[in-house]
Structure formats: C-alpha cells, structure tokens
Amino acid sequence: MKEDYSLDTVKKIFTQFLAERKHRKTPERYAILEHIFSHEGHFNAELLYNAMQKEYRVSLATVYNTLELLLDSRLIVKHQFGEQVAQYEKTFGNTMHNHMVCTKCGKVKEFSDKKIRAAIQSKRFVHFESTHYSLYLYGVCSKCKAELNKKQ
C-alpha cells in the first residue's frame, strides 16, 4: 500500500523518537530533517552542511550529530561505497532498493527486485533481529566496459 510520506509524517516520527530518547527538540534538528526530506538523492555531511547555510545556519558538528539521530530513528541510512566519505539517503517513503556500484568509475545506480527482496526479508535468525539491509552489486557499467574494450 502507498504510504503517506509527507514532511509532517516524518516530523511526527522524529518528534516521537526524540521524546522517547529524552532528546531535545531543537530548531537545528528540524531544519536538517526538513532539508533532507525535501531534497532527492544521496548526500554527504559536507554537501548537506553547505546547502543548509542558505536556509538555516547550523554547524558541521550539529549536522553530524543530527545525522546520527536520524540514523538511529531509521529515517535515513548510511552507505560507504568504498570511498572514505559516507553517503546518506532518506529511507522513509523510499521504496526499498539496492545499489549497483561500478568499480571503475565509482558511479552508483539504484535498482529493485522483488525476488531478491523477498528472499532477504523472509530470512529469520535465532540470535539476530534484522531491521533493514543493504545490497551492493559491484561490477562494470556499460560506459567503462566500452572504454576497457577500446584499450585492448
């Protein structure tokens, strides 16, 4: 069923999370949340920090602090595609998807597959309660493939 992923819903989830953990509801935290959920695609801490300066000024330390809270509340996920910069992505209202990573140029594309999702989600463990997953498919994109062929 289609979920309602309005900003309001996300804010409510975050508010409840903060209340549960006895964290404070600061304007900085909501400004960051709002920014993330009104923009598409992957982002990293510095990109977010720079973009934020135009709307609501926050420090880089607060960006990192808030990202940690958003991770804990499962509203975003963190990826590290082999570089040292962590990439983040919002999860709420984002259909579950996987990532294809080109090992030559580093480009990342998304894809989804019902069979894969079903196989992973049906897996149960005795000593582990899984909440979510990340699947990275590594390989070579068509562009890099063409370049490799040209060289030979």
Next chain:
Amino acid sequence: MKEDYSLDTVKKIFTQFLAERKHRKTPERYAILEHIFSHEGHFNAELLYNAMQKEYRVSLATVYNTLELLLDSRLIVKHQFGEQVAQYEKTFGNTMHNHMVCTKCGKVKEFSDKKIRAAIQSKRFVHFESTHYSLYLYGVCSKCKAELNKKQ
C-alpha cells in the same frame, strides 16, 4: 583447516595478474599475500601492518598499495560496516557469504543462504556487468537485545 593448495593457487593468480598489468613481483607483495591467505577472518590495514612486522617488514604505504592490487585482482574484498576503518576479507576459497551487522555493538557475523544467493546471482542487467556483491543485514544481536530489554 583449509586446503593446502589454496596458497599456491592464489599466488599463481596474483602472479598472472601482476604480469598482465605489467606490475612488478616484489617480495613485499608476496609476503602480504601469504600473510592474508594463511590467516582467517576480517582484518584492516593497520592490523595487517602490525602483524606483518614479525614476519616480513613492510611499510603501511606498501600495505595499502598491495591491498589495492589484491582488490583489483578480486582476491580480497573490502567492507565498510559504517565505521571509517575499511575491513578486508579474502575471497578465494571462501564460500560466498553475507554479513549481519549489529547496529548497537557493531559486531559482524557471517551467514549464507542459497535462496538469497540464487536470487542475486540470477539478476542480469543490460548496462551493467556484475562481478560480485555484498549484502549487509542490519539489526540487533541477541546480546544487545537482552540489554535493551533490561533497561526498560
């Protein structure tokens, strides 16, 4: 106990890889290869560097350089389980497996599942030629679950 032939086989693969790429066959590279393939489990660059000092002294720079070559030759894989330290793992003679990561304590366990593997490996793309994959299942391990329950 792992098979004895694997070290020899791995060396041959690496030698061929170095020849193809016109890289030099230095003792440092083989010492690192040997160390990795005669030890079990995950490791990171510094751990490997420290362990190497007792057998064949190499610099940290050479460790990183060689890890890059081993990644390119697909003899090892790199993981970044949400921390900033990259973890490495040998792949040759290592049955394909996935990772469960506890989001509380960070502990990583391995598991395999035929259905999941089949679903992932059967996936084909027009503009992407996949070589391998990493599946990270995030959740809470039984130990951390017990502690969380105790708190409430």
Next chain:
DNA sequence: TTTGTTGCAAAACGTTTGCAGCCTC
C-alpha cells in the same frame, strides 16, 4: 534552574601522497 545542545576550533583518525633511494625487469 538544570543540563542537553550548539558553534567553533582543534584534534584525531584512516588513508594518500611526495620524494629519495632501491631493486625488478
């Protein structure tokens, strides 16, 4: 009023780089 959170800057951390000398080819 209490104490969690902020901004700032400095520190920490893993990783990469520049360079002189060495050694594989």
Next chain:
DNA sequence: GAGGCTGCAAACGTTTTGCAACAAA
C-alpha cells in the same frame, strides 16, 4: 640502466571532541 616500487614522513579529508555559551525542558 630505466623506471616502478619501497619506506618514511608529511599532508590530506572526514569525522570526532573539548569547551564555553546558549536554550529547551
């Protein structure tokens, strides 16, 4: 002998930390 590779140390870029001031509860 040429030039790729090594060790070393310094540099880099991202993330974390310490601290004083601030503001949410």
